[in-house]
Amino acid sequence: MSRKSKTIKTDFLARVEGEGAMLVKIKDGALEDVQLKIYEPPRFFEAFLRGRGFTEAPDITARICGICPVAYQMSAVRAMEQACGVEVDGQLRALRRLLYCGEWIESHALHVFMLHLPDFLGYESAIEMAKDHRDLVQRALDLKRVGNEVMTVVGGREIHPVNVRVGGFYRSPRRSELQPLVEKLERARETALEAVRLTAGLDFPEYDYDYELVSLSASGEYPVDRGRLVSNRGLDIDVTEYPEHFVEEHVPWSNALHSQLRERGAYLVGPLARFVLNYELLSEGARAAAVEAGIGPDVRNPFRSIVVRSVEMVFAAEESLRLIAAYEQPDRPALEVVPRAGVGHGATEAPRGVLYHRYEIDAEGTILDATIVPPTSQNQKAIEDDLRGVVARYLDLPEPALALRCEQTIRNYDPCISCATHFLTLEVERS
């Protein structure tokens, strides 16, 4: 069997956000090539942002991704505020973090239960899974809805929120508007804790990889909306230094640019990186859940990211509860931001990992140049490295099982292809 040459291909990857394919070429029983193909058509956001107003960036860039619009809005406002010399703090910042926690809960619940868990339990979809586990799927949907409700109260709606602006918000919610979320978030925390126990008991393929893990790091808090960029191999830089340390490369098989650390190569962003690098900063309940689940900062098996995402859902629910308990409606919904010529950088933790924006604006606030590096672009090389590792280990599996294992490897990253194209289908060629 293993001497055979063949090609495994999946032309349309399912349960990922966006359009992509996978190609694995096996020659004389050895792995020859792996490509994660992203054919999602490009939409040219960085090009048509030129000439637009600096205040338009949060609403326009939100449209890059319907799954994580808050991440785009947050990185955009952070970059514009830095360019204009404004720092948004206090309760306005707390509201941003709360909005972001809502997106983490919604996005993680979608991925853990609807996109990833069916792989482990042997279903095509959560809807098929619901035929045997209706109660579980409904509770998962209820958890997801709480994330959406947080976004709706703070942001106006869950997809492409309307309330975010450079400097803060159009209207800050009253305490009485946030209060009804408390009971729901407490239930969400319980469901998230159940998710940690459930996912910790799954069967995981044996596969560890020594990644360079990159995430934001902020003193005294689990990183969400700000911080320095750090790694487990000594990277520790201000966001403004991003362009000096990271490079994007265009490969022929992908409409998404591949991102690398200069002279170091592939790296990994996302829940696994955040968890490993900021383990001590998780909320108490989230860390206790991780301990009970038997995962700690030494976790390097990407298939276990489903447990990490569940731990982060516990964190996001607890953090939301903390932020609401401490909330006092600010005097003004936004700080005044006066444009000035300059460059601004913004990096925040999208559910899938670091999302970097850089803008150059003129004195009137017109955007002269825009660079956006989404998490999936940054993870493409690591995904291809994992595919090589997983195929090498499971080369003797029969074809359908190997193809499924490869797809599952890709789904470990919750790849968002719409984001990355500015993504995917599996092809395995054995010749």
Place this chain on the structure above:
Amino acid sequence: MSAKPKLAVWKFASCDGCQLSLLDCEDELLALADQVEIAYFLEATSGVVRGPYDLSLVEGSITTAEDAERIQRVRRSSKRLVTIGACATAGGIQALRNFADVREFLQTVYASPEYVSTLDTSTPISAHVPVDFELNGCPISKAQLVEVIQAFLTGRRPNVPAYSVCMECKRRGNVCVMVAHGTPCLGPVTHAGCGAICPSYNRGCYGCFGPMETPNTVSLNRQLRVLGMDGTGLRRVFHTFHVGKEEFEEAPRR
């Protein structure tokens, strides 16, 4: 053999947000799955059931030669085809390319533009195949999506009002942000459906549900100019997610 009607969800150039709206129907999703067979929906399931499909929901705009062919196949395999969202209905924000040099766009974003194949335009689905119903919004409203699916399942026209955001705003009891606060607002010319969210958050409507039927942009522009908006301001506010709709594309010059 299943006797349930087959539902398919297709994606073209888009952000995935409108198909996510279906998964965001947390209260209705499992009940809907009892009523219909979700036969093709790559974002949610790796299971693929062959067509023909009773109802196809199409997200995204046509921006590549391959997609221009694919939409023909989707139409042929669909009894009813409904577009969901601004991209499928108007071309989306990526239709800004229709008014620019795409070569230049490619060079701005990609180091090796020769690796990318793309058309010069982003066009709505209706520019390529007959469409049975168009649902507006960037993103669409979940309630309207559920209404449209239910309507097609029972063979009636969807109850989706064609009036402007102003009607929803009045019903919500909002103070008019344009009259009371002098905030520029596209509510008077924008298709209803969102529930007047922006004015409820002290913000002027930014037109994400696209033009209503026969919008009076001449009259609105007069007021927007009084409120201090210049040519650039008008162009920016109309030329966003529905720049592909003539009514909004022409509006800044009226």
